[in-house]
Each structure stands twice: as structure tokens, then as C-alpha cells.
Amino acid sequence: GAEFGVTVEQTLTGYYNPMSSICAPDGTLYIANAGYHSIMKRTPSGVQTVFAGGNSTVYGYVNGTGTAARFRLPSFVVMDGSGNIFLTDQQNHRIRKITPSGAVTTFAGSGNIGSTNGTGTAASFHYPMGLAFDASGNLYVADAYNNKIRKITPSGVVSDYAGSGVQGTQDGAAGTARFYQPRSIYVDSKGDMYVADRLNNLLRKVSGGMVTTVAGNGTTGFVDGQGSAARFNGMGDVVVKEGNIYSVDIHNHALRYISPAGNVKTISTSGQFTTPVNICEGPGGKFYITENTTNRVKRVDVRRAYSISPALPDGLIFDESTGRISGRLGSVRASQSYTVTARNNMGSSTATVTFSVAAGSGPNASWGQNHILETIPRRAYGSLSTMEGKPVDSVNRRIQYFDGLGRPMQHVEWQGSPLKKDVVQYIEYDGFGREAIKYLPYADDTSNNGSFKVDGKLKQQYYYKNTGSITGKTTGWDAHVKKTDRPYAVTVFENSPLNRVKEQGSPGMVWQPAANRTPGTGRTVVTDHGTNVTIPSAEAVRLWKVDHNASGTPTGATGTTDYVAGRLYKTVVKDENWTSGRAGTVEEYKDFGDRVVLKRIWESESKKLETYYVYDDFGDLCYVVPPAVTQDKFTEAAADPVFDKYIYAYRYDGRRRLKEKKVPGRGWEHIVYNNNDQPVLTQDSVQRTKPLPEWSYTKYDAFGRVTETGIFRRNLSRGQLQDTLNLEQADASRALWETRGYNALSYDNKSYPRGTSTKTVLxxxxxxxxxxxxxxxLPASSGLNNTAMVKGLLTGT
Incomplete structure (x- = not known):
């Protein structure tokens, strides 16, 4: 079968404890000659010179040009798009920059050990090691002894990118993940970062704000295998080529390959390398591998087991160990032929594969984003496969995109507008993970394929803004939509860990938060918090107390006193039309048990509507007193018209279950429960006055589903029926629920009530x-066939 082959083509010398190298596009090699505290330069013709630093065992910290500069253990070098060299001056705890002319300056780091973020020399590091650039020019640093990955913007602003700073192997969100002296990093063409987590003996990946482990399990060893089954001994450095990873294993003295699927394979032979600490790519696909203890850099040719030509388009990955092609193309492509070559020590053979991507009528979800695709048929279909490719008038599709933390980022309604444009709901979060701004959905005039909209926020502004342009793009293209420069609702939170809403705006200029409320802006819903007061008296809160008879049964309530100031939590909501004073506000008061005591609505500065909630000694709601009640006392006596016409009343049994309730204008409703706390019998005042009193009954199955309802006739009070039910269910031979065998015609009628002569089934x-x-x-007229897979479903009534 096909096999990898590794050949050392050239061995370069003249170094002392080299730590890394980087190859420029023209083939010039720059070597971090750590033992001599210098950066060496080797031209493609083989001329080697000191590019910067003293090139001796004397170290220091000096900015300057060429050999006038001084370093202390320069460890890793990387080159930006302009040819500038950046290096980690490890024991000076700084990031240094060398221009193509050799001028050395300090890019970031104060020189003091620390982990402070800041700009330039205001930041601090602790033995920084690996470096890598992304496509936007951001520089990433493996801050080894801080157990973090740091990010430096082109302007020099340093921040934490991944790692909590605590030593460990924890995966998860970038800010909480843990590393153990990460040595080097590599950022691929997709923006994904690979971290050689040296002392953890792991290869880690940072993508979409999440850290995962690609290979290794945290223990030392020398084992090939899949993912966590593999073992390393000093994960040194990696190069990633379209998903294929080449890694140097320091103390196993080996070059190892990790497939896109995570399978680890040693491809070098014994004795080819000694303490390889760094790998970089040179012209022609060659690798340069730096050996630390032997003071050498080796140019290496790796014969891939499989190769493909030309290169695959974005979205597809070629596995150089198996020849397998995986992935998904996100756009229409014309037919293209590719040649796959397999190689081993005996020779090679080739095969040709041809494929194309045609346009389809269905959505093209972005597979580079976490998402859920929901399909909603609007016509009758027999299977999901028959819905493929159907137009939007036959099948609706919704795509929900999520970030690495599982939070929604976009909801896309595929071709959901009248013009069959995608309708997009853009979502963003503030630094505390709150959705502080809620954006109106918009129709995308340039896309109707259901894909993730990378510029969704800007397009939302285009859609609602008056006709004109933003960054050269036409706005306001849909004349049917009301235009506004504020197509979003802003939520203002108070500055506390409670995250309580202080102001709630709405879309439109008028409804935006502002310093002052004017007819044209600042019209938000404002929420204030405080406690109750007794002065002025109009804002006092009446203290209602439940009255009882000698047996403890509630008989009414009395509210002749007020709550002492500061004994209730007060929440005031001011509507959009409020400007000052009380009018347009709603007050809610809660006691220390978080129970609502009063809701007060101010219609004007002096007119108010108050609803009181009265609780018994157990904290259960006993009465609701509406605004129409102006008296400070009422009773449940039949002679009290206030109770009958206005009061809501509730009574509970010894298990705090609602046993009786009354609403204004109706008599008492009674409820009887079984031992599962399920209401079995209910009776209203009309049923109670019939010659033979009636009860509405409900039966259940073992899963709490209603199996039967009807009318039960029995001349007993609620208490007598509850006692009867309690005694019956104390008998183990009695059932709490109905049972029906598989495919049986009826239930067994073993739960209460059972007698057929005293009940009418409804x-x-x-x-x-x-x-x-x-x-x-008869079968359905639509042609749909029923299925026997109905476990858990309602099948008939």
C-alpha cells in the first residue's frame, strides 16, 4: 500500500542551541540561534550571516540595528506579509521586531514577568515562546509560563485569547480552557489555531472560541493511534497543510503525521532526528526541522502517501495518509478533474476523479458554522427525501446558526420574503453574554440560499436606512419597509451583578435611550427599584391580614394598618409616555418571601388602581382584593356583598393543595385529589345544587395522561369524598390509574370512581x-398511511 517516506536532503550547521527557523517566500532562512542570543540569516545560495544580535554567549536587551542589538534566548521567529521578522525574546519576556534592514525594536512587553494586558510595553509576558500570524495581521503568542495564548493586534494591543492561566488539560470555552506551558502555535488558512501543548503532551485546537484536543491524552509515551489513543513526549511544533498536520515530537526524536480525522502516525525512521524542536515549511513543499541539542537545521523532503493535483477547492480536505476526500462545497462549481497519486518505496500509481456542483433549488447552509436546519412541509410528502429540492412554496426551511458557546447568532428564513429573499434575524451579545441590542429582521437583497451572512449587521442597516449608501453600498432597496436609522431595540442594564433591566427601548429614533426624554427621543420603558414608604400616605401599602375562626378556617381579611417603611421591595415601571410624576407608572411590591403583595397602577397623579394579594400563615395565596374594594375589611359571610361580588378566594388542604376556590360572581368550586396529587373530582356551585349532586371526574393512566372524563353522582361533601378516596387508596388492592393492555379495546376501570351506575362517561x-x-x-384521502410507531401519542378519542 501507499506509505510516507522522509528524506533528509541537507544538514545546516553553525548554530548553538537553535530553537526555531522561518523560511521567507524567496527561500531565505532565518534561524533563532538561542544559545548565542542572535538571529542568523541564510540565503538560498548558502551564504550565512548574523542578521541581528551579538552572536555570542553574552546576552542583553538593546534595540539597534544588526549586531548592535542584544537578545536573551530568542526562541521563535515568524515573518509578516511585509517581510518583518517578529521573535520571542524569551528570557527578556518581550516580543521584538526586526525590519528587513535589520533594525530591532520592542513590539510588546515590559520586560517584567507578568500577564498584564495593555498596549506595547505596558503589557507583560512570562517566558513567551511560539508565534503565529492570522490573515488579519494579528500576532498570537504562546505565553508558556502563563499557560495562555495571547493576541497582539497590528497596533500592539495585547489581550488574552485562550487559556485561563491555570495549569491543566481542560477543554471548553477559550477563556476557561487550560494549558501547560504551550510551546508553539500555528494558524491555518481557515483561522483555526493549533497549539503544541508541550508539557501536557497534547495537540490542541482553538476554533470558534472553543478549545478541543486533537491528539494525545496528557500522558507521556510513544504510541501511534487515533486521537486520545496516541502518545507524545514533548509536543514541539506543527505545520498544518489543508487539514494534514506534521508535528515534531521532541523527546521521541520523531516526525509524526496527524490526519484530518485525528489519526497519528510516525513517518520518520529511527535516528533521522535528534531532539527536533521546530518545523517550518520552505519552497517546494520542503520542511526545515530544527534540532536543538545537535545544533543543526535539516532540510527534509516528505513523500506523501497520497497527493492530489490540482489543489482541492475550499471546503474539501484531502487526507494524505488514505487518499480520502471529505468536506462539503459551498458553491456551484464546474466539472473539474483531479489526479490522485499513491506512492511507496516501490514507485507510484495514479487515478483520476472528476466532480462538479450544480445549482439546487434548496438552501445551501454554511457548513463552516454550527447550525440546525428545520424543514417544514407545506404540502403532503411521504418522506424527507421527497422534500429535497422543493421550492419554498412547497417546503419552508429555517436555519439557526450558533456560536461556539451554543448561543444563537443568526436565524435565516430561506426565501422567506415575498420576493423570495432570505429573511435574516441577526443576533449579537455584549461582553457579559447579554443580548443588549435586539435587531429587527431584514431581507437580504444579495442572497437567498440560506447561508450564514458574515456581514449581517451591516446589511440590516442597509435594509432600514433611508436611500443612500453605507461604505459604497446602496441602502433602502425595499420601498415597502418603513425606514429608520435605529432598526433595533436597546436594553440598558443596571451596573450590578443582578443584570436587572434599567431601560427598555424599541426600534425607531423616538424609542431609543437618551439622557433626556423629549418628543423625539428617549421614550423608553424605565424600571426603578426601591422599598415601600409610608409618606406620602397615597403611596403607603395596606397590610391585609387573614381572619380565622376558632378551628383555623379563614373567614375573611382585615386591612386597617400599613406596612412599616422599608419592609417591601418596590419595582416601578414607567411607560413610554411617562415624563415625570406618577401618571403612567405601575408599581409592584413584594415581601421578603418574593410574594407579590400589591400591584398599583397610576392613571393620573392622584388616581390609582390597587390590587392586593393576601396570604395565610403558610404563605399560600388566600384572597385577591381588586381595585373596586375600598373597605378595609370583608368576611366570607353570605351577608357580605363585597366578598360575593369582588373577592377571589382560595382554600387549601393539609398538603397545601387547592381544595376550594371562588371567583367573583360564582359560587365555590370544590376539588378532590388522589394520592398522586391529581384532581380526580371537581364540582361547581350549579352541580352542587342539583337534586342528586354531580361531580366532574377525571381518570389517568400510569403516565398521568387523561384516559376518561365524565359525570359522577354522589350526595357527599368535598371532605367526605376526600376521606373516602384516602381510605380507599390506602388499600393496596386499589389502583391509582387505569390500565389497558396492548391493543386492548378498553381500560380496566380500577381507579376511582368505578361504579357504572353512578357515573356517565363523556x-x-x-x-x-x-x-x-x-x-x-378508511385510509386518509391524501394518500398518507398510518404507522404503528405511535408509542407515547394520542391515537383516539
Whole structure:
């Protein structure tokens, strides 16, 4: 079969404890000659000179040009797009920069050990090691002894990128993940970062704000295998080529390959390398591998087991160990042929593969983003496959995109507008993970394929802004939409860990938060918090107390006193039309048990509507006193018209279950429960006055689903029926629920009430199968066939 092959083509010498090298596009090699505290330069013709630093065992910290500069253990070098060299001056705890002419300056780091973020020399590091640039020019640093990855913007602003700073192997969100002296980093063409986590003996990956482990399990060893089954001994450095990873394993003295699927394979032979600490790519696909203890840099040719030509388009990955192509193309492509070559020590063979991507009528979700695709048929279809490629008038599709933390980023309604444009709901979060700004959905005039909109926020502004342009793009293209420069609702939170909403705005200029409320802006819903007061008296809160008879049964309530100031939490909501004073505000008061005591609505500065909530000694709601009640006392006596016409009343049994309730204009409703706390019998005042009193009954199955309802006739009070039910259910032979065997016609009628002469059945519900049917049912006219896979579903009533 096909096999890798590694050949050392050239060995370069003249170094002392070299730590890394980087190859320029023209083939010039720059070597971090750590033992001599210098940067060496070797031209493609083989001329080697000191590029910067003293090139001796004398170290220091001096900015200057060429050999006038001084370093202390320069460890890793990297080159930006302009040819500038950046290096980690490890024991000076700084990041240094060398221009193509050799001028050395300090890019970041104060020189003091620390982990302070800041700009330039205001920041601090602790033995920084690996470096890598992304496509935007941001520089990333493996801050080894801080157990972090740091980010430096082109302007020199240093921040934490990944790692909590605590030693460990924890994966997860970048800010909470843990490393153990990460040695080097590599950023691929997709922006994903690979971290050689040296003392953890792991290869880690940072993508979408999440850290995962690619290979290794945190223990030392020398084992090939899949993912966590592999072992390393000093993860040194990596190069990533379209998902194929080449890694140097320092103390195993080996070059190892990690496939896109995470399978680790040693591809060098014994004795080819000694303490390889760094790998970089040179012209022609060659690698330069730096050996620390032997003071050498080796140019290496790796014969891939499989190769492909030309290169695959973005979205597809070629596995150089198996020849397998994986991935997904995100756009239409014309037919293209590719040649796959397999190689081993005996020779090579080739095969050709041809494919194309045609336009489809369905959505093209962005597979580079976490997402859920929801399909909603608008016509009858027999299977999901028959819905593929159907137009939007036949099948609706919604795509929800999520970030690395599982939070929604965009909701896309595929071709959801009248003009069949994608309707997009853009979502963003503030630094505390709150959705402080809620954006209106918009129709995308340039895309209708359901893809993730990378410029969704800007396009939302284009859609609602008056006709003109933003950054050269036409705005206001949909004349049917009301235009506004503020197509979003802003939420202002108070500055506390409680995250309580202080102001809630709405879309439109008028409804935006502002310093002052004017007819044209600042019209938000404002929420204030405080406690109750007694002065002025109009704002006092009446203290209602439940009255009881000698047996402890509630008989009414009295509210002749007020709460002492500061004993209730007060929340005031001021509507959009409020400017000052009380009018347009709603007050809510809660006690220390978080129970609502009063809701007060101010219609004007002096007119108010108050609803009081009265609780018993157990904290259960006993009465609701509406605004129409102006008296400070009422009773449940029949002679009290206030209670009958206005009061809501509730009574509870010893298990704090609602046993009786009354609403204004109706008599008392009674409720009887079984031992599962399910209401079995209910009775209203009309049923209670019939010659033979009636109760509405409900039966259940073992899963709490209603199986039967009807009318039960028994001349007993609620208490007598509850006692009867309690005594019956104390008998183990009695059942709490109904049972129906598989495909049986009826239930066993073993739960209360059972007597057929005292009850009238009104409804019966069946679940889980169709065995209750006495005769066959005609098939549906739509052509759909029923299925026997109905466990847990309602199948008949």
C-alpha cells in the first residue's frame, strides 16, 4: 500500500542551541540561534550571516540595528506579509521586531514577568515562546509560563485569547480552557489555531472560541493511534497543510503525521532526528526541522502517501495518509478533474476523479458554522427525501446558526420574503453574554440560499436606512419597509451583578435611550427599584391580614394598618409616555418571601388602581382584593356583598393543595385529589345544587395522561369524598390509574370512581396503539398511511 517516506536532503550547521527557523517566500532562512542570543540569516545560495544580535554567549536587551542589538534566548521567529521578522525574546519576556534592514525594536512587553494586558510595553509576558500570524495581521503568542495564548493586534494591543492561566488539560470555552506551558502555535488558512501543548503532551485546537484536543491524552509515551489513543513526549511544533498536520515530537526524536480525522502516525525512521524542536515549511513543499541539542537545521523532503493535483477547492480536505476526500462545497462549481497519486518505496500509481456542483433549488447552509436546519412541509410528502429540492412554496426551511458557546447568532428564513429573499434575524451579545441590542429582521437583497451572512449587521442597516449608501453600498432597496436609522431595540442594564433591566427601548429614533426624554427621543420603558414608604400616605401599602375562626378556617381579611417603611421591595415601571410624576407608572411590591403583595397602577397623579394579594400563615395565596374594594375589611359571610361580588378566594388542604376556590360572581368550586396529587373530582356551585349532586371526574393512566372524563353522582361533601378516596387508596388492592393492555379495546376501570351506575362517561382517550378500534378505519384521502410507531401519542378519542 501507499506509505510516507522522509528524506533528509541537507544538514545546516553553525548554530548553538537553535530553537526555531522561518523560511521567507524567496527561500531565505532565518534561524533563532538561542544559545548565542542572535538571529542568523541564510540565503538560498548558502551564504550565512548574523542578521541581528551579538552572536555570542553574552546576552542583553538593546534595540539597534544588526549586531548592535542584544537578545536573551530568542526562541521563535515568524515573518509578516511585509517581510518583518517578529521573535520571542524569551528570557527578556518581550516580543521584538526586526525590519528587513535589520533594525530591532520592542513590539510588546515590559520586560517584567507578568500577564498584564495593555498596549506595547505596558503589557507583560512570562517566558513567551511560539508565534503565529492570522490573515488579519494579528500576532498570537504562546505565553508558556502563563499557560495562555495571547493576541497582539497590528497596533500592539495585547489581550488574552485562550487559556485561563491555570495549569491543566481542560477543554471548553477559550477563556476557561487550560494549558501547560504551550510551546508553539500555528494558524491555518481557515483561522483555526493549533497549539503544541508541550508539557501536557497534547495537540490542541482553538476554533470558534472553543478549545478541543486533537491528539494525545496528557500522558507521556510513544504510541501511534487515533486521537486520545496516541502518545507524545514533548509536543514541539506543527505545520498544518489543508487539514494534514506534521508535528515534531521532541523527546521521541520523531516526525509524526496527524490526519484530518485525528489519526497519528510516525513517518520518520529511527535516528533521522535528534531532539527536533521546530518545523517550518520552505519552497517546494520542503520542511526545515530544527534540532536543538545537535545544533543543526535539516532540510527534509516528505513523500506523501497520497497527493492530489490540482489543489482541492475550499471546503474539501484531502487526507494524505488514505487518499480520502471529505468536506462539503459551498458553491456551484464546474466539472473539474483531479489526479490522485499513491506512492511507496516501490514507485507510484495514479487515478483520476472528476466532480462538479450544480445549482439546487434548496438552501445551501454554511457548513463552516454550527447550525440546525428545520424543514417544514407545506404540502403532503411521504418522506424527507421527497422534500429535497422543493421550492419554498412547497417546503419552508429555517436555519439557526450558533456560536461556539451554543448561543444563537443568526436565524435565516430561506426565501422567506415575498420576493423570495432570505429573511435574516441577526443576533449579537455584549461582553457579559447579554443580548443588549435586539435587531429587527431584514431581507437580504444579495442572497437567498440560506447561508450564514458574515456581514449581517451591516446589511440590516442597509435594509432600514433611508436611500443612500453605507461604505459604497446602496441602502433602502425595499420601498415597502418603513425606514429608520435605529432598526433595533436597546436594553440598558443596571451596573450590578443582578443584570436587572434599567431601560427598555424599541426600534425607531423616538424609542431609543437618551439622557433626556423629549418628543423625539428617549421614550423608553424605565424600571426603578426601591422599598415601600409610608409618606406620602397615597403611596403607603395596606397590610391585609387573614381572619380565622376558632378551628383555623379563614373567614375573611382585615386591612386597617400599613406596612412599616422599608419592609417591601418596590419595582416601578414607567411607560413610554411617562415624563415625570406618577401618571403612567405601575408599581409592584413584594415581601421578603418574593410574594407579590400589591400591584398599583397610576392613571393620573392622584388616581390609582390597587390590587392586593393576601396570604395565610403558610404563605399560600388566600384572597385577591381588586381595585373596586375600598373597605378595609370583608368576611366570607353570605351577608357580605363585597366578598360575593369582588373577592377571589382560595382554600387549601393539609398538603397545601387547592381544595376550594371562588371567583367573583360564582359560587365555590370544590376539588378532590388522589394520592398522586391529581384532581380526580371537581364540582361547581350549579352541580352542587342539583337534586342528586354531580361531580366532574377525571381518570389517568400510569403516565398521568387523561384516559376518561365524565359525570359522577354522589350526595357527599368535598371532605367526605376526600376521606373516602384516602381510605380507599390506602388499600393496596386499589389502583391509582387505569390500565389497558396492548391493543386492548378498553381500560380496566380500577381507579376511582368505578361504579357504572353512578357515573356517565363523556370522553375516553387512547394512547400508544390502535387496538381500541372495533372496525378498520378508511385510509386518509391524501394518500398518507398510518404507522404503528405511535408509542407515547394520542391515537383516539
Amino acid at each position: 370522553t375516553v382517550n387512547y394512547y400508544d396503539d390502535y387496538g381500541f378500534r372495533a372496525t378498520n378505519v
